[in-house]
Amino acid sequence: EDGFEGIKLGDDPIGRAYVEFQRHLLALNQRGVILAINSKNNFDDAIEIIRKHPNMILKEDNFASFRINWNDKVVNMKEIAEELNIGLDSIVFFDDDPINRDYMRSAFPQVLTIELSDSSSYSQILKSMNDFQVAKITNEDIKRSKMYLDQRKRTELQKQVGNLEDFLKQLNISAKIKKADQYTIPRISQLTLKTNQFNLTTRRYQEEDIRKFVSDDKKIVECAQIKDKFGDNGITGVYIVNKENKQEWLIDTFLLSCRVMGRGIEEALLGQIIERAKMEGIKKVKAQYIKTMKNKPAENFLSDFGFIRNGDIWVFETTKSIKKPEHLVIS
CATH class of the missing domain: 3.40.50.1000 (HAD superfamily/HAD-like)
Incomplete structure (x- = not known):
């Protein structure tokens, strides 16, 4: 004025x-x-x-x-x-x-x-102010501003296209699975500590915890780097799986950053876990949804995917067909 x-x-x-x-x-x-x-x-x-x-x-x-x-x-x-x-x-x-x-x-x-x-x-x-203080700044933190600028372009494209299915096809999404190592452990820990909305169990793990998990041959600790035509979203997905026995796996942690939710990435990552379990002769993949005040976006994820509830545990028989989003590539 x-x-x-x-x-x-x-x-x-x-x-x-x-x-x-x-x-x-x-x-x-x-x-x-x-x-x-x-x-x-x-x-x-x-x-x-x-x-x-x-x-x-x-x-x-x-x-x-x-x-x-x-x-x-x-x-x-x-x-x-x-x-x-x-x-x-x-x-x-x-x-x-x-x-x-x-x-x-x-x-x-x-x-x-x-x-x-x-x-x-x-x-x-x-x-x-202490609210902006963090113990460690990850590569994703440094790139975050650019990532949100890319998100503005995605939003503009979605408004132009209108149809969600066509929009997702035009994004050319790819998900690269990475094992936890010295480079990814800080980001994996950070996501477990900060992600609230799409987080099945909201278990919080420090870097030391993740390192212990990585050294345990009965655990799988991996993350997903998500890219599309507008840019690199960085490491925005994490899962930790416990190999309970020769027939059953239990998903301890499954989370996705809110900025990539709703694009089929969550279904692709879960499907990848189940396919791997099936290849290793596992009969059942189990998971939990532990409700919090903030993780409602994940509330129906397991049931929508095809898991069957058994008490507090959700179970997927690996003989069943697996949902595979066709608009993205996972590697």
Whole structure:
């Protein structure tokens, strides 16, 4: 609303404070923190500032989602979460208007709404937050911003195509299975610790746990790197299987990152486990679904695939036919 010349970025104390705040946001983005804009403004005016202002640190490609309009910010926030396929409890909200902050806290208490004072304190508030601190940054963290930009392109294609089956065929999805090793163990552990939505058991494992599993010849620990025509999603699937005896396997962990859910990848990975079991003479593959507050997306997965419930355990007889999505390649 202030116009190009009225934007406070640069030479005066207020402008320098905003530039410094952007620098810290950029550093977080480069470490894998996703940025989005939720702003009441004219889109064309705001995007011109982002693209052309000489003191603008953050660029258009640093943002995974834009809601620049005159809509309710709570409505915008819900749309951002849906577009990025993340929970509201994964979102941190910065807004300089106390009314907007109070409204967001009231509507979405699960969103972490930060209390702000004057602009000179923004950077210090950001640096003091523990919410963005992680013990180790993986390759997927570094690439995450690019991955979400690729996701925007997928969303645009899906809107153009309309039909889900045709959309999935045009994506040219491939899944490469990798054994757990020194390079993949950090990411495997990270996914077990962070993945909530499509996670059958939500068992949390540190890197040390994964290393012990890898050294156990009665366990299978593998992950899946997912690619398509728009880019590399990185390692976004993990499964851990216990070889219980010569006739039965039990799936201890089966999870998929929310950003690749719903494309048939989950069915392809589970089918690959069952095919391998069948080749090794296994008669039954067993699994569990342990319900949590967040893993409802996985609730019907086993039954839809063809598993039969027996008490707390789901069982698949390997003599049965296996679902194989035709629109992707697994290797």
